[in-house]
Each structure stands twice: as C-alpha cells, then as structure tokens.
Amino acid sequence: MRGLLLKDLINLKTYGRSVILIVTVFTAFAFFSDDSSFTTTFISILFAIMAITSMSYDELAKWNIYALSMPISRKELVLEKYLLAFILVCLGVAISLIIAVIPVFMGNKADLLMLMLTVLTSGSVALIMLTILLPLVYKFGIEKSRIILFIVLFIPSILLAILAQTGLIMPNKATDLLIITLLQILPIVALVLFVASYFISVAIFNNKEI
C-alpha cells in the first residue's frame, strides 16, 4: 500500500506543479470577485481529476498487470486508488478553504459558516464525481470513461441551468432553508456513496481479465 501510494505521488509530481500554478491564478481571480464558490468548486474538481490522471498513467505503463504479479491483491490495488482519491479531495478542500477564508480576514464581509458550507459542498461534488467515475474506469478503461465524465459533469449542470431559467425553482426563504439543510448532510451522503463505490469497483475489478 505504501509503495503504491508513493508510486502515484511521484508520478503526479510534475502534474501537481501545473495544478499549483492554476490554483495560484484562480486564487488571484477569487480575490477580485465576491463569489469564491466557482474557484473552490474548480479546485476541488481539479484535485479529484488528479486521481483519474494517475489511473491513466497506470494504464499507459500497463502497471496493473505488473502490480498483480507482486504481492498486491486486486482489492488492495483498488483500495489504494480510493485512498489516493480521498486524500486528493481532502487536499483540494483544504486549499479551497484557505483561499475562501483569506479574503474574510482581509476585511471582506462574508459569512464564515456559509463559506465553509460552500467549500464542503464543492468537495462533496468532487467526491460524488469520483464515486461515479472510478467504477466506470475499472469497467471501461480511461478512454471511454473520459466521454462518460463529460456526460456525468455536464448533463446535470445543463439541466440545473435550464431549470433555473424556467423559473420552476423560485428562490424563497423556505427553499433556501431546505437547500442549506440538504447541503449540510451532503458531505456525509457523498462519503457513504464513495465507500459503496469502492465495493462496486472491487467487484468489477475482481471479474476483469487482465
């Protein structure tokens, strides 16, 4: 497990450098705008995608078959990826939080609790994205999953946008409260789904011919 994590972290080093650069640019962007929710969501997704990137590196090197010739079980191979994904999402959340909170300390007026909620929500969205994507990658490989990622990410966003346009959801006090309550339990829901996704991936990978 330690060896596998180390392998992924070393491989992601170069990629990580570009991510830091992008994060810096977007941090500057967040300072000039009032709303940091876009930046935090973007950063969370960016970090989550690093887990998928590490899988495409593995695929390129034909690593999995080699790893399975070592004292590593299929279950451990999957577990390590989920662990890596979780660590990366946590890292994304932590960085988002810092970016979101700094303007507050610099005198910007903002509700700290609301900010936390925004950041946790973007982390949850990233986690849910991986929840859907990881089993798909184990089933179909990286190439096909890329297309599915597009669908997974964009269809809900478009639907939501359309829904907002039609005015079916009218923002008022009651719905706001409902949404906030829903958002508060979202991280727990995301975590539960993520764990369930792990078991699904193990089942898929166990049945796969390498």
Next chain:
Amino acid sequence: MANALEVNRLTKRYKDFKLDEVSFVLPKGSIMGFIGENGAGKTTTIKAILNLVKTDSGSVQILGMDNKKNEKQIKQEIGVVFDGSNFHDALKAKDISKIMKGIYANWDDSLFNEYLRKLKIPIAKTVKEYSRGMKMKLAIAAALSHHPRLLLLDEATGGLDPIMRNEVLDILLDFIQDEEKAVFFSSHIIGDLEKIADYITFIHEGKIIFMESKDDLIYNYGIMKCGADDFIKIDPNDIVGYQKNHFGCEILVRDKSKMAHKYPDFLIDQTNIEEIMLYYVKGEKR
C-alpha cells in the same frame, strides 16, 4: 520439494483459443525455456501461473504452494518480467527502489544498486529517456532484487541487442548457481534458450507438444533425408513432420540412433531446436 514450478493440466477456454491441459514441471536449480510461435499460448500460460486469469481447470504449484491459496506468499518469493517495461515514464531508478521497498518484504537496495551497476543502467535518467533495452534491463534488475526463488520471464530478451542479451543471460546463469532457484523463460529467440536452458517446453496451439531436456532434444532428434520415391517406405509413426523439396524429402525423426538402425540407407543429420520447432509447426504430417 524438488520442483520450483509444477503446472498440472491447466485449461482455459476462450472463444477462439483454448489452453489445453497444459502440464510441465520445472525442477529447482534449472532454467526452462518455454517456446512456441506468437499466439501459441505462452503469455496466457504465464498469466494463468500468476493467477491473473481465471482458469477452467487444472492446478499450479509454485515453490510447493498452491498459486491461488498462497498467492501473497508466492508473490513475495517470485520475480516477474513482462514483455516491455511496466514502469511509468516519470520514474527514476531510485524512485523504483523506494516504491519496491514499500511492496516487497525482502527488497534489497544494495543488491538493486549492484544490478544497476552490473547492467550499466543509467540512474540519473527517467524511464522515459531509456531505450527499450534499458527498460528491459531495469525490469530484470527490479525482478531480481527482492531475493526471489523463482523468476518468470515473458519475452524478456526481446528488443535487446546481442551484447545486452548476453549480459542478461549471464545474470540468469549466475542466479541459477544457487540450486534452490529456478528460471522460467518464454522466448521465441531460440538462440538464447539454446545457450542457457536446461529444459525446453514447446507449446503449439495451446497444447504442450513436448517437455524435454535440451541435451536430449538435440541429441535424440534428427533430420532424415531420402529421395521422393523412398518416402512411402517410411513408417508414418516414425515421421514427426516432413518437408518435400526438389531433391527429395527431409523428415524430422525422434530417436535418431534407432532410426539409423531401422533405415540404414538414409542419411540422418544433426538438428537444432529451431528446426524441431519448425517441423512441428510448419512441416506436413502423414
């Protein structure tokens, strides 16, 4: 336990291919060459040995342990090299050392460094900058550095130039000096196998055609030459495979000395593994 590897009636069915009751035995202290044309089932056999594909029937014993029940323990004690390198482009030799230390209980840094030096593998470069031969040598060094008792190599000398191949073969011969160890080595570079193998197992269309000691193979088989008219006089049971040409027939026969006695009029030549393989695969049968 005298055998490093025992494969017993291993069967695996695909839609258009079948690994058919493959059996062979690799004694400790020896090197087995596993030969056959592309698509004959070499890689499938190795995957089945490693429990990477589900088999329909049969069993595999590695170092006296069942390959499914004791998988973890077995894999601590074997080294595997696949066709091509499986290391990521961004890695350097010292990264690989760190990673392997986290995977193998017996990983030996100084042994790895010694192999890197012996095989002249550049340590400052990343895998991406390596030639195919360098990648191959790196994979072999990595496979040897956790003190394995059995090495499984799948086409591991492909892509190496003759000088590199010799370096690798020397290292394998060195490895086998310890009588407790063994090497299983699939290749279609027959020359390599003739140099170092003690046993040759030949697979063709998913079936094992023979498993014999290399010396017996070269000593017992022969190419018998006769005129086209004489061909019908030969007992079909004596013909392993034959080829007809302008001057007559060339027939691969088993048990050269017995044949020389039975057919005193015909000339019987020495043969080699490559010829034997060719007659089995390409030669006609009567």
